[in-house]
Amino acid sequence: MNGATPHIVQYQGSKRNLAPQILRYFPQKFNRLIEPFAGMAAITIAVSKQRRAEQYVLNDLNEPLVNVLRETINNPQKLIEEYAKVWNEQINFEGGSVEHFYKIRKDFNDGNKSAANMLYLLARCVKGSVRYSTNGMFNQSPDKRRMGTNPKNLASNVYMISSFLKGKTEFSSVDYREVTKMAKRGDIVYMDPPYQGVCTTRDSRYFSGICFDDFVECVDDLNSRGIDFVISYDGTCGEKQYGVDLPKELKLKKVMLNAGLSSQSLLLGKKEKTVEALYISPNLSDFTTSTTEEQLLLFAL
Ligand SMILES: C[S@@+](CC[C@H](N)C(=O)[O-])C[C@H]1O[C@@H](n2cnc3c(N)ncnc32)[C@H](O)[C@@H]1O
Numbered sequence: 001m002n003g004a005t006p007h008i009v010q011y012q013g014s015k016r017n018l019a020p021q022i023l024r025y026f027p028q029k030f031n032r033l034i035e036p037f038a039g040m041a042a043i044t045i046a047v048s049k050q051r052r053a054e055q056y057v058l059n060d061l062n063e064p065l066v067n068v069l070r071e072t073i074n075n076p077q078k079l080i081e082e083y084a085k086v087w088n089e090q091i092n093f094e095g096g097s098v099e100h101f102y103k104i105r106k107d108f109n110d111g112n113k114s115a116a117n118m119l120y121l122l123a124r125c126v127k128g129s130v131r132y133s134t135n136g137m138f139n140q141s142p143d144k145r146r147m148g149t150n151p152k153n154l155a156s157n158v159y160m161i162s163s164f165l166k167g168k169t170e171f172s173s174v175d176y177r178e179v180t181k182m183a184k185r186g187d188i189v190y191m192d193p194p195y196q197g198v199c200t201t202r203d204s205r206y207f208s209g210i211c212f213d214d215f216v217e218c219v220d221d222l223n224s225r226g227i228d229f230v231i232s233y234d235g236t237c238g239e240k241q242y243g244v245d246l247p248k249e250l251k252l253k254k255v256m257l258n259a260g261l262s263s264q265s266l267l268l269g270k271k272e273k274t275v276e277a278l279y280i281s282p283n284l285s286d287f288t289t290s291t292t293e294e295q296l297l298l299f300a301l
Pocket residue numbers: 011012013014015016036037038039040041042043059060061062065174175176177192193194195206207208209210
């Protein structure tokens with residue numbers, strides 16, 4: 001199938017732009033794709049568009065986010081209608097559309113965590129960047145220059161995504177370690193955890209953070225069970241390196257992907273290249289098509 005890969009809404013850390021590079025390391029056909037840190041599921045959408053897996057598992061600890069994925073795939077029409085209702089309300093809202101955002105945000109924090117409300121907050125907030133307070137309240141501000149994705153534009157993407165994944169997808173909202181336990185030989189586990197930090201249960205950017213040692217243990221367990229996986233891990237921007245390498249004992253292959261120029265640096269008038277690391281499980285390394293020359297070229301850019 002040709003044409004651009006559809007997406008639901010902009011999401012921080014989305015692998016939408018990197019998906020073509022990442023998919024080069026996946027087998028052409030496999031049983032099941034498991035995404036324990038799904039976010040807005042850019043990789044699952046790209047794989048399903050190419051019909052490379054039979055089944056899909058989408059998990060993210062952020063439950064309202066998983067509701068958006070579930071409704072997109074299983075009830076696209078209902079989601080679009082409900083989103084259009086929320087979105088249209090902002091047009092003539094007393095006090096203006098920014099006040100409308102704050103009203104929906106309050107509704108959401110008071111307990112109405114419907115998929116339509118979550119989608120509207122994502123579509124309307126600054127750069128699709130969810131932010132949570134220490135007590136778990138959504139506290140990101142609205143982007144004052146944009147109204148958020150028009151429901152008409154959203155509709156075609158949502159229907160397309162549903163057509164790729166309906167009837168083939170399981171959803172959950174639990175810790176990644178529970179989901180990786182279900183993986184069997186013949187599955188591919190794609191993991192895109194939040195950038196590693198200190199061992200903490202909170203990460204204001206993503207609702208929750210993860211602990212490095214727990215993650216290494218989980219990867220080691222997949223290895224020992226002979227399960228294939230691909231991990232997007234750290235990031236390098238200019239001189240700055242984010243994150244620590246995964247231990248050599250895991251025997252993973254590490255490749256660097258060109259993630260383009262950093263928008264953050266461009267704002268400051270600097271042109272800094274962003275490079276993202278991808279770790280590939282020992283068996284999967286055989287599928288790689290990236291050559292040493294390509295890797296050297298990337299470092300020379
Ligand atoms: C970098 S984002 C994933 C982006 C995704 N690849 C995409 O293309 O949209 C990381 C995700 O991990 C989720 N997360 C954080 N801690 C988690 C945990 N312990 N278990 C499962 N998901 C978690 C966050 O809510 C966030 O959506």
